[in-house]
Amino acid sequence: MKKENRYSQKTILLIAIFIAAAISSCVGPKKVNFPEKVDTRNRKISYQSKKTYTSKDTRVWISNTFDGGRVNGVEVINDNTVVVDIEPENIPINKSPYYAFKIWSDTIQQRYVQFRYPHGFAHRYVPKIFDGKIWHNADTTSFLVRDTIATLKLKVNKIPQIIAAQELHTSKEVEQWYQKTIVDNNTTVQLKSVGLSVLGRNIPVLDIYNGDPQNRDIIVLLTRQHPPEVTGYFAFQHFLETIVKKSSVTEAFLDKYRVLAFPIVNPDGVDLGHWRHNANGVDTNRDWSKYRQPEVKQIVQYINEVARLHKSKIVLGLDFHSTYEDVFYTNAERENTHLPHFIEDWFTTLEDEIPGYTVNEASNNSKKPVSKGWFLYGHQATGITYEIGDETPKERIKQIGIISANAMMKLLLNKNIKVE
Structure with a gap:
């Protein structure tokens, strides 16, 4: 006696379509060959801590708690100067150190902000400053790079300013x-x-x-x-x-x-x-x-x-x-x-x-x-x-x-x- 087929033709067709779709999904778009290969497999990144850095002595706050923010640490040097640490998401990486942070104080103060990068990296971008209304570049009287140390002179107050390598466009x-x-x-x-x-x-x-x-x-x-x-x-x-x-x-x-x-x-x-x-x-x-x-x-x-x-x-x-x-x-x-x-x-x-x-x-x-x-x-x-x-x-x-x-x-x- 002939054994009955367990699956209908419709079921078999649906299975075939599913398998074909799965294979197509796995194959993906056709690869393009280049003379030099680059390994683009996933590499671990270091997430920055999203936080507001405070200093009770200077009454200055620095924060990266916004989209596009980048600062990895803050060190108070003295009453006038703070250092912001800027680190990449991982290495090796192109030498284009990006930074973006908000800074404010409870009183009007003049502060010097220095930028510190890991060994092998140097400051690239002239600071862009957003005062809550418009962006403008730091001018030569307020920003100086000397012996690899970049320093920004800034007047801070209760209104947070954004200091960034480039304007934020999240x-x-x-x-x-x-x-x-x-x-x-x-x-x-x-x-x-x-x-x-x-x-x-x-x-x-x-x-x-x-x-x-x-x-x-x-x-x-x-x-x-x-x-x-x-x-x-x-x-x-x-x-x-x-x-x-x-x-x-x-x-x-x-x-x-x-x-x-x-x-x-x-x-x-x-x-x-x-x-x-x-x-x-x-x-x-x-x-x-x-x-x-x-x-x-x-x-x-x-x-x-x-x-x-x-x-x-x-x-x-x-x-x-x-x-x-x-x-x-x-x-x-x-x-x-x-x-x-x-x-x-x-x-x-x-x-x-x-x-x-x-x-x-x-x-x-x-x-x-x-x-x-x-x-x-x-x-x-x-x-x-x-x-x-x-x-x-x-x-x-x-x-x-x-x-x-x-x-x-x-x-x-x-x-x-x-x-x-």
């Missing part, structure tokens, strides 16, 4: 910006989430286009992989605001192209006050090969899936960062990309349209697994790391951001730019 503040400035009342923008960070913070994407998204060439914009690099984020803001501002150029551009903009790649690092890394202690801009970190993996999955579903190509990727000076890091390989002449034409336009501006370009195919190399090796796309100087004035950043966005759109709409 994940909540970034959300407020893109919601109000980019998303609200703009029919070309769809706000989505690609997933969650290590600690469960949202990783947003702004999906921007007019009409039918099928067969659209895609431009990808990224920023805040490295938490303190706020001047690059400022350029990203002006660049994106220009793209969504109503004009004949933007209308034509968004009729033809699609923009995927990621305004905060590493929200955990930003809110934890990290120098460089995510909550797993890893530089996300070294993980664009094996995608061990959830932030990069989910962004890559989203970009690839959008391109696959809509039969689109990634043609250009701009990753906004900050460093000591304005510079564009480019890939030397261009001939076999979708936009072989874009970089040369774009830079020529910037020099023509920005008064007194000379493009500072550093060109070399990416050896380590950074985003600009991922665009090249993974998609034959033009990849550029768009760097703004730590102390580039805000008005200059705005000017560069607006003009570079307009120049990009006009060039990509020009028939002389061949998109293969």
Whole structure:
């Protein structure tokens, strides 16, 4: 007698679908090979103690109990001077010591604040001061670096001031910006989430286009992989605001192209006050090969899936960062990309349209697994790391951001730019 099958065909089909989905989930996005390997497996971080440091003798309080705060200890030297200890989340790490703390007193006092770093690290960022209304830079009469010792002269009172390496733009503040400035009342923008960070913070994407998204060439914009690099984020803001501002150029551009903009790649690092890394202690801009970190993996999955579903190509990727000076890091390989002449034409336009501006370009195919190399090796796309100087004035950043966005759109709409 024939033995009866225990499972129905429908059940077997559902099991097969589940197994296929599980396998697909495990496999993840296709890896991209780079000449140099970087180990991006999780590394332990040292969490700073969130607290308010007090001194009964001087009646001065210093606190890091806010998103983006960074101070690891406070030592009172005398009635006039306190030392703040600033340490990284882990090492090895890039030499960009970030700090942010509130300071106040119950009486009006003049105090000297000295910055102390671990061996091998030195002060980088000129202090930015928030008085409760506006941010301003410490001037040369109040801030001095001598023999590796950085000292800030400050008048403190009952109103807490924030002293930070760069202006604070936490994940909540970034959300407020893109919601109000980019998303609200703009029919070309769809706000989505690609997933969650290590600690469960949202990783947003702004999906921007007019009409039918099928067969659209895609431009990808990224920023805040490295938490303190706020001047690059400022350029990203002006660049994106220009793209969504109503004009004949933007209308034509968004009729033809699609923009995927990621305004905060590493929200955990930003809110934890990290120098460089995510909550797993890893530089996300070294993980664009094996995608061990959830932030990069989910962004890559989203970009690839959008391109696959809509039969689109990634043609250009701009990753906004900050460093000591304005510079564009480019890939030397261009001939076999979708936009072989874009970089040369774009830079020529910037020099023509920005008064007194000379493009500072550093060109070399990416050896380590950074985003600009991922665009090249993974998609034959033009990849550029768009760097703004730590102390580039805000008005200059705005000017560069607006003009570079307009120049990009006009060039990509020009028939002389061949998109293969």
